[in-house]
Amino acid sequence: MQPDTPRPRDAERATLDVLKSYSLDGPAPEGAFEHVVRLAADLFEVPTALVSFDDGCEQLVASARVGFDGRATRRDVSFCTHAMARGDVMVVPDALDDPRFRHNPMVTGEPFIRFYAGVPIVTPKGHRLGAICVIDAVPRPPLTERQCGLLRSLARIVMDQLEQRRLDTMRRAAMRMAAATPDAIVCSDDAGAVTFWNAAAERIFGHTRDEMVGRPLATLVPAEFRPRHRELMARRFAEGEDAAPRTVEAIGLRRDGTRVPIEISLATWRDGDHVNVGSIIRDLSERDRTRERVRHLTHFDRLTDLPNRAQFLERVDHALSTVDRFAVLQVGLDRFKAVNGTLGTAAGDRVLVAAAGRVRAAVGAAAVVARLGADEFGVLVAGADAAALAAALARSLVERLGEPFPVGGALCHLGASVGVVLAPDPSVALGADCVLKRALLALQQAKMAGGRRFEVFEPQLGERAEERHRIEGELRGALERGEFELHVQPQVQLPGGGLVGAEALLRWRHPERGLLSPAAFLPVLETSDMAVPVGRWIIREACAFAALMDARGVPLRMGINLFAAQLRDPGLFDVVADALAATGLPGPLCELEITETTVLGLDESVIAPLRRLRGLGVGVAFDDYGTGYASLSLLKRYPLTRLKIDREFVRDLRTDPDDAAIVKAVIALGASLGLDVIAEGIETPEQASALVGFGCREAQGYLFGKPMPMADFAACRAAPPPRKSA
Known part of the structure; x- marks a missing residue:
């Protein structure tokens, strides 16, 4: 007869969990209960005694044995399986007379069991882990009540040892965790004295274990918070195990008197008549420093x-x-x-x-x-x-x-x-x-x-901002409506005044306000998204006009101002090259003008297109040189062909020694670097004469001609020069 049917999978899983908690899920511990089985054999005067545990699968494994050679027994033939199922002492006086066992292979063969008495080993929560039994190869009378009590006592001894071992294992694991955790673990009794103090507590508070065990927990609390601390602890002791776990933030007191922000998680348990409180204490200093860093980065x-x-x-x-x-x-x-x-x-x-x-x-x-x-x-x-x-x-x-x-x-x-x-x-x-x-x-x-x-x-500034916004809106349609036009101003040779070039200057013929000078719209245009398309139109128109003049026998170098946005435009090279190809204008008759203040705000990527254009013969002039913050390294890095002296230094060069010195220095610098130099803003013959004396070979200004529409410029320059009277 087989006493049990296969157990459900959930029941087996639960059994394994219990066995694991008592460290019985692996090989049964050898010798742990040797003294118990020897005592059982002596008390009952039998040759064989065993302590066996269920392995959670299909066997009972002997942990300690006397007079028995086997190590494991299948659950379906084990006598102890029946004792565990019974839940109390089970006695079989003669197995051959018991229909449950007379055909059991352990009766008909080795070890030829005739007498068996066993009792289950039961945990405090009622789980049956195994059994302790005594066995004889000859029949014996049933046990007396006293003997049954002895067998139960032996089972309790085994269970007590297992429970003690479980608690010791948990204690060692807890100690290892307490030693390894970065958080302080502090326990105290109902008298408020510290009973446990781990290494992290020593690190956080500065007190050693020997210093703190036995001392009041209130040692860690600043004086002004101790009444509140006593009130809190008294309430927890009064609630006992019913007190819910609680986490609070507080201020702790270190051994050196400094304070530390802490987080405390409290738990309460009862040990007999006494209530104990365990505290997991986390140092919040780094958290607070991190919060402060984040706050600082958010606001600073x-x-x-x-x-x-x-x-x-x-x-x-x-x-x-x-x-x-x-x-x-x-x-x-x-x-x-x-x-x-x-x-x-x-x-x-x-x-x-x-x-x-x-x-x-x-x-x-x-x-x-x-x-x-x-x-x-x-x-x-x-x-x-x-x-x-x-x-x-x-x-x-x-x-x-x-x-x-x-x-x-x-x-x-x-x-x-x-x-x-x-x-x-x-x-x-x-x-x-x-x-x-x-x-x-x-x-x-x-x-x-x-x-x-x-x-x-002043309120007028807001009005100016609105005006800028209005101009920007009007600029968007000006190009499509053909409202832009180019005027040109001659550039001449010194001395003599022979025409060598011209500068293309943008004008806007506004449908309502008439012809607008650059000051009225250029600051808005050059910072808007219209700068690139308008700049491309200027390049095409200026090249076409220069090609026309060249075809009429008046070759001149056409200066074309670039916006900063054009220098950043990756299509700049193609725009200029296409304009030259479309108009047939030779590269040397095209000169791009850039201001030093414009290029100072740009990166090195703008240089490559300019160098490629220099390969086509196109010139590059530094406009308004000396008014910004240019270093000599800029003159070396950019593929320049000309420096333009700003009118600011020309205006008073005959009366201001500083202006004269600057003009001379720029002319000398250009000569030493192999760059041509042209002066702007020439309005009087005296200025022109002074520049000639300084060695300047080209000039531009009202003295030689004001900016004029391209048609007027072409008509003026195409006319033959007047004959001198005899």
Whole structure:
């Protein structure tokens, strides 16, 4: 007879989990219960005694045995299977007389069992792990009640040892975890004394284990928080095991008296009549530092460590609701792109850091300073005298930022412009964004006025911004409607005045406002997305006119100004090459003019198309040379053929020694580099004579001809020269 049917898979899985908790899921421990089976054999005066455990599969495995050679027995033939199923002492006086066992192979063959008495080994939760049994090869009378009690006691001894081993295993694992965890583990009894202290607790609080075990847990609590601590612990002890796990943030006290932010997870358990509290304590210092770093990065500029635009807007918003009068200054560095373009971004960063330091020093502690953008800073000053203070600060900032910045052995001359806005405005409700928009308009006005100055916002600036927007809208249709036209101004040889070239100058014949000079629309055009298409039209028209003049026997070099957007346009080479091919104009009769301030804001990628154009014979002139921040390295890197001296230095060259010296220096520089030089803005014979004396060989200006429509220029230049009277 077979006592059990195959167990459901869930039951087997549950059995395996229990066996694993007692470390019985592997090979049965040898010798662990040897003393128990020997005691059983002696007590019952039998030759064989066993402690066997279910392996969770199909066998019972003998962990300890006396008088038995086998190691494992199939569950379907094991007597202990029946004892486990019974749940209490099972006695078989003579197996041959018991219909359950008379045909069992362990009865009919080795070990020829006749007598069996066994009892299950049961966990505190009622799980039956195995059995302890005594066996004899001869029949024996049934056990007395006393003997049954002894057998049960032996089973409890085995279970107690298993339970102790389980607890020891858990304790060792817990100790290993406690030693390895970065969190402090601290246990205390119901008297508030520390009973356990791991290595992480020593690291966090500075106390050793020997110092803390037995001391009050309140040692770790700052004095002002101890009443609250006592109240919390008293409540947990009163609730006992019913107290729900809880996590709180608190301040801990280190051995050296310093404080540490901590997170405490509390758990409570009962040990007999005593209640214990376990605390897992996490040091939050790094978390708080990380939070502070994130907060700082959210509100401060990484490079200069100044408040960023978002925080500045918050400050302005706060001032609008709490301050009667304040001013916002928006500070922009003039020609900052020149530094990045010539010395690199690392040098530019050093200049920005130095500029931030100068702004801080200028405004002092009474104002808020922020970095608003790439090369712009914001300043907020409050008080009844905000207007006067802002004006004084603006002058100071222009002066301080106008001083050269030493970078890598070189001196960078930049300058600064400042826009000022006063707030609140009683005539209109302002938000922080609107305040900064007004400051930006004032800054732009200062820059358009030449820079190195400050401007205070006036309502007219908003009107000018609207005007710019209107012009930009009108420009979009001007090209399609054919409203643009080119005027040309002659360039002549010195001395003598013979025609050598001309410069193409853009004009806009507005349908309502008439002919507009560049000053009325060029600042808008060159920064709009119309710059490239209009620039391409200029190239085609100028080349066509120069080809026409060449065909009429008047070859002249045509100067064509390029917008910065054209230099960034990857199609620049093709546009010029196609224009030359379409018109038949020789390359040397085409000269592209670029300003040094334009190229200073561009990267090296613009040089390659210019070099390719030089291969076609096209010239490249540096316009307005000397007015920007160009280094000699720029003259070497760009494939230049000509320098144009700006009218600013020509106007007073006969009366201003500095202007004369600059003109002479540029002429000498051009000669030494193999570059032609032309002077602009010549209006008097005296200026022309002085330039001849300095060695300048070409000139352009009203003295030789004003800009005129191409048709007028062609008619004038095509006419034969007047005959001299005899």
